[in-house]
Amino acid sequence: MTDDKQHKRADFSLKTRELTAQRAGYRCSFPGCNRTTVGPAEDPQKPLITGIAAHIYGAAISGGGPRGTGGLSYDELKSPQNAIWLCGHCASLIDKNRGKEYPPETLHSYKALHETRIAHEQAGIHTPFGWINKFTLHSSPLFSDDLEIEFAKLNLIVGENSVGKTALCEWIAGISNPAYLERWETLTRDSLKRLSYRVDYYNPDPHRIEVDFLCPKYPRYKLDGEQTFLSTDTIKVIFPVSIEHRFQEMRNDRDIVSDSMKLHPYELQAICDELANKSDFFKGARFEETDEGVYMHVEVQAANQIESRLLRLLASSECEKLMLELGIITATKLSITRPTLLILDADSWRIDTDWLKRYAEVLGSAECRFQTIVSTRLTDMNFDEVTWSGWNVIRLDGTPPDAFILRGHLRSDRPEGTGSGG
Numbered sequence: 117m118t119d120d121k122q123h124k125r126a127d128f129s130l131k132t133r134e135l136t137a138q139r140a141g142y143r144c145s146f147p148g149c150n151r152t153t154v155g156p157a158e159d160p161q162k163p164l165i166t167g168i169a170a171h172i173y174g175a176a177i178s179g180g181g182p183r184g185t186g187g188l189s190y191d192e193l194k195s196p197q198n199a200i201w202l203c204g205h206c207a208s209l210i211d212k213n214r215g216k217e218y219p220p221e222t223l224h225s226y227k228a229l230h231e232t233r234i235a236h237e238q239a240g241i242h243t244p245f246g247w248i249n250k251f252t253l254h255s256s257p258l259f260s261d262d263l264e265i266e267f268a269k270l271n272l273i274v275g276e277n278s279v280g281k282t283a284l285c286e287w288i289a290g291i292s293n294p295a296y297l298e299r300w301e302t303l304t305r306d307s308l309k310r311l312s313y314r315v316d317y318y319n320p321d322p323h324r325i326e327v328d329f330l331c332p333k334y335p336r337y338k339l340d341g342e343q344t345f346l347s348t349d350t351i352k353v354i355f356p357v358s359i360e361h362r363f364q365e366m367r368n369d370r371d372i373v374s375d376s377m378k379l380h381p382y383e384l385q386a387i388c389d390e391l392a393n394k395s396d397f398f399k400g401a402r403f404e405e406t407d408e409g410v411y412m413h414v415e416v417q418a419a420n421q422i423e424s425r426l427l428r429l430l431a432s433s434e435c436e437k438l439m440l441e442l443g444i445i446t447a448t449k450l451s452i453t454r455p456t457l458l459i460l461d462a463d464s465w466r467i468d469t470d471w472l473k474r475y476a477e478v479l480g481s482a483e484c485r486f487q488t489i490v491s492t493r494l495t496d497m498n499f500d501e502v503t504w505s506g507w508n509v510i511r512l513d514g515t516p517p518d519a520f521i522l523r524g525h526l527r528s529d530r531p532e533g534t535g536s537g538g
């Protein structure tokens with residue numbers, strides 16, 4: 117860093133401020149506010165703009181601003197990625213207490229959700245845009261305390277093996293389909309601590325779903341305090357699991373893939389037909405019924421031509437990529453009509469820093485109107501890079517039944533001189 121920049125503020129350019137406002141539809145990005153920030157000025161030749169492009173990480177290079185610099189460079193701090201569009205009232209709200217109540221991850225998630233909402237409305241879709249706001253665990257056989265997780269658009273659960281990552285994914289998925297909770301019938305039977313949790317979501321009005329495994333045989337569901345008995349299905353969850361291990365036991369690829377995605381075979385075919393439009397690598401898929409079984413043929417973009425390959429003969433990494441792309445297409449389609457969550461659990465996917473950065477661009481884009489939860493084992497992860505690319509990191513620690521969430525910001529070391537976040 118040069119001396120010149122040492123005392124500088126990374127102010128946004130006019131172009132960056134305009135871009136931020138336009139992407140927000142000139143409306144405040146703070147959840148529940150949504151106030152219009154553009155209108156007629158007294159001068160009939162001019163608009164009146166009342167919104168502000170606020171810094172997510174602080175503008176002061178010294179790190180003295182609210183929320184620090186997060187180790188970002190001068191250019192990163194003044195980039196559009198570091199700006200969130202807010203009304204005057206909300207802009208002052210987020211800077212109170214040196215920004216403690218609104219850390220950068222939270223503001224990133226507000227921005228992503230708001231842009232997604234604007235894209236939803238711009239597409240002329242009249243179903244309300246919704247999202248999951250919070251998961252609250254009241255009691256469980258794995259975690260020591262009540263725990264609360266605020267959800268962003270992109271969420272990353274990290275922790276060592278058997279700390280409860282898959283469990284969290286299953287519980288959240290259990291709000292849409294009780295099949296995800298089957299394992300917990302046995303696992304809670306011998307435990308003194310029953311499984312009980314709550315999921316809050318906006319649609320855009322606030323709602324809550326409560327799940328209680330109090331009764332020994334099955335989970336009980338409540339929507340906004342009313343017993344519904346059956347799962348409510350107001351939130352769609354797509355939780356694709358890996359399929360390769362099933363090729364030995366089953367000769368029906370259509371059933372294997374449909375089961376993994378919890379889709380009807382008709383829905384699966386519709387999703388496969390979308391591959392050609394959405395994927396760079398896969399150009400379609402079809403099923404062939406023979407006397408021995410049902411086989412899936414995948415059209416793959418090879419060097420100069422499209423090759424038809426049997427699903428069972430794809431390399432592991434290609435099979436994983438296919439399931440992931442089918443999952444993303446499914447979530448994209450479902451999110452047109454209701455809040456949708458895509459869950460990718462560590463048991464089925466190989467996820468590292470590069471994967472997270474690459475997929476943040478896809479899953480974080482306004483085109484993807486659903487939320488994502490990814491779980492992965494704790495590896496040598498660069499948390500600064502992962503957080504900056506938009507992931508809300510939830511770090512689990514401890515050993516069941518006393519596992520817990522590690523609080524506080526996750527910062528990995530950055531080279532000297534780029535600022536430490538004051």
Ligand SMILES: [Zn+2]
Pocket residue numbers: 144145146149150151202203204205206207
């Ligand atoms: Zn506001």
